[in-house]
Amino acid sequence: MNDARKEFVFVIGKSAGMDQASVLKGFNALVDAQKKVEDESTYTLVFFNEPPIKVADNKNLKDIRKYNVKTYVPKGSSALYDAVGTAVETVGARLAAQDESERPSQVVVVIMGEDDNASTTYTKEAVKEMVELQKYTYKWDFVFFGNGGSALGITKGGELKDAADAFGKVSEYMTGLR
Numbered sequence: 662m663n664d665a666r667k668e669f670v671f672v673i674g675k676s677a678g679m680d681q682a683s684v685l686k687g688f689n690a691l692v693d694a695q696k697k698v699e700d701e702s703t704y705t706l707v708f709f710n711e712p713p714i715k716v717a718d719n720k721n722l723k724d725i726r727k728y729n730v731k732t733y734v735p736k737g738s739s740a741l742y743d744a745v746g747t748a749v750e751t752v753g754a755r756l757a758a759q760d761e762s763e764r765p766s767q768v769v770v771v772i773m774g775e776d777d778n779a780s781t782t783y784t785k786e787a788v789k790e791m792v793e794l795q796k797y798t799y800k801w802d803f804v805f806f807g808n809g810g811s812a813l814g815i816t817k818g819g820e821l822k823d824a825a826d827a828f829g830k831v832s833e834y835m836t837g838l839r
Contacts, residue, residue: 674774
């Protein structure tokens with residue numbers, strides 16, 4: 662394990678019910694704060710409506726970019742289970758293939774969005790099993806802001822009333838880990 666490296670996996674809703682201004686304010690503030698921290702941490706970013714779109718995979722956190730009203734446009738339905746399943750499966754497979762000395766000492770999956778109404782690949786039960794496997798076997802940490810986190814066995818986070826506030830809490834948590 663590489664103690665100087667953490668991996669942060671962001672799974673962020675992009676469905677019509679997401680508050681664009683609040684998400685952009687919070688996410689961009691998180692970007693500014695995390696770029697100030699000097700370490701080898703990486704991030705993976707998956708936006709989801711239908712289908713989920715992986716924007717970045719295993720990139721240096723110093724290179725994370727901000728989004729704006731043209732690059733983050735909420736629309737469509739929420740494919741939450743497909744997004745979480747895709748993110749966990751992709752990151753898990755990549756880490757399993759890495760040399761032990763290069764793996765991050767901690768993986769934190771941050772999920773923010775609406776409950777599922779459009780997934781076609783993964784079910785709630787399958788994703789819950791994936792989350793539990795990663796939590797209890799590989800010690801991944803999961804944080805969920807929105808509706809449906811407890812159905813996936815995720816107890817950290819809370820209701821998504823204000824995305825900017827939720828991203829602020831996530832940023833503080835990240836800084837504390839790094």
